Amino acid sequence: MFDSLAGALNSAYTALVGKKVLTEQNIDDGIRAVRQALLEADVNFKVAKGFIKDVKERALGQDVIKAVDPGDQFVKVVHDCLSELLGGEKTGLPHADKGPLILMTAGLQGSGKTTSCAKLALLLRKTKKKNPLLVAADLQRPAAVEQLQTLGKQLGIPVHAEGVSGRAPEICKRGIAYAIKNQHDLVILDTAGRLHIDEPLMRELEEVHKKCKPHGVLLVCDAMLGQDAVNSALEFHKRLPIHGVILSKADGDARGGAALSVKAVTGRPILYVGTGEKPDDLEEFDPPRMAGRILGMGDVVTLVEKAQEVIDEKQAEKDAKKMLRGRFNFEDFIKQLNMIRKLGSMKKVLGMLPGMGQMLKDVDLDDDRFKRVEAMIHSMTVQERRNPDVIHVQRRRRIASGSGNDLQAVHDLIKQFKMMQKMMSKLGKGGLGGMMGGGMPDLGELGGMPGMPGMPGMPKTGKKGRLPGPGAQGGLDELGGFMRRRKR
Helix, strand or coil: CCHHHHHHHHHHHHHHCCCCCCCHHHHHHHHHHHHHHHHHCCCCHHHHHHHHHHHHHHHHCCCCCCCCCHHHHHHHHHHHHHHHHCCCCCCCCCCCCCCCEEEEEECCCCCCHHHHHHHHHHHHHHHCCCCEEEEEECCCCCCHHHHHHHHHHHHCCCEECECECCCHHHHHHHHHHHHHHCCCCEEEEEECCCCCCCHHHHHHHHHHHHHHCCCEEEEEEEHHHCHHHHHHHHHHHHHCCEEEEEEECCCCCCCCHHHHHHHHHHCCCEEEEECCCCCCCEEECCHHHHHHHHCCCCCHHHHHHHHHHHCCHHHHHHHHHHHHCCCCCHHHHHHHHHHHHHHCCHHHHHHCCCCHHHHCCCCCCCCHHHHHHHHHHHCCCHHHHHCHHHCCHHHHHHHHHHHCCCHHHHHHHHHHHHHHHHHHHHHHHHCHHHHHHCCCCCHHHHCCCCCCCCCCCCCCCCHHHCCCCCCHHHHHHHHHHHHHHHHC
């Protein structure tokens, strides 16, 4: 969503590299690209103007720190301003003093409201240990009730539905009574939307709010609509006490204007962001972390949190020791591959690493490649998976035929696997801290290792294997230090 903005900010950073000090002239050179990017991202004009003014004032007011590169100082200023523009600190959901927490959703048709209800229920069940109930009260859109019931069945979340013949306020009220009776501590009301905001819609929503007294109203906005999403949010907020916004479809080619404008225009923070079509593709919105992603600093914290959800720590530690001794085989590799797949798409996962966002911008990472690799490994015998050295040419032909690949694909897989074994063995001997402190290895050396950053088409790193972009290498060095401390 923020690719164009991230590119422009990287250009602004590059323009300041090598300067001795921040001056009004070189700051203007850097800001010119930022201003253009904000407007191209469909950010509200007044918001963009205020942001540029804020960045310039802070940058010129910075104390000169000789030990810090002016480009890095500029990035720090932009990061702070971006964090504030996106809402400052992370905002949570309201609390219920007694009884279930009642959340009412609102939004236009097509904004992804019903899907977001199910995603939110799943997320809160996993992270807050809630026992959710979904209430199907969107009686306007054809099949909305059925859609919510299908999602509920798929995720194992109960749905209170009464068909499409009743009235939404009464259905919502009975749904809350059902939740209390059956000890649900979270109720999410999926209310009706329209193709545009009109008086009948707003009257119905106001009646639902008056009768059900929800603890918070969550507005679902489609990030693809850009500035129109912000305008609709403003109209909803005039009639309903919006607690926060769920920004859906943020994984598409949206220009990012909605995310950067909604807090400044409406005063309501973004609480969650939909990052894909899968039920678990909903993330809490953290302004400082998102600002870091936009600036190419990555988001290692979120990546670690995702990993903790899907990876068995003891098994991962055991596998890591085996990998660092260079003794892992294809059976170990397929387990690692499946762990990575649980984290999400490869582009999304790698995009959270410092400096990788811009490198991956024009790279097409085909996640179906996993399936082809998996097919080749499953076509091997147990002996071949455990000891790749025995796979001679005749065996390779059999593996290629059995997996539906050509012989060259099997050659490449085994060659790249051995290169990875060799690199991991070196890493084990030198230590992770030493490897990171001296600069990351050239990721291109892996030459297309499936599931690793050296896939075909992946750009190579800079000189001595150091990553480009603001804070990229520093972020990895810091991560290396964290790993060393954790090991001790």
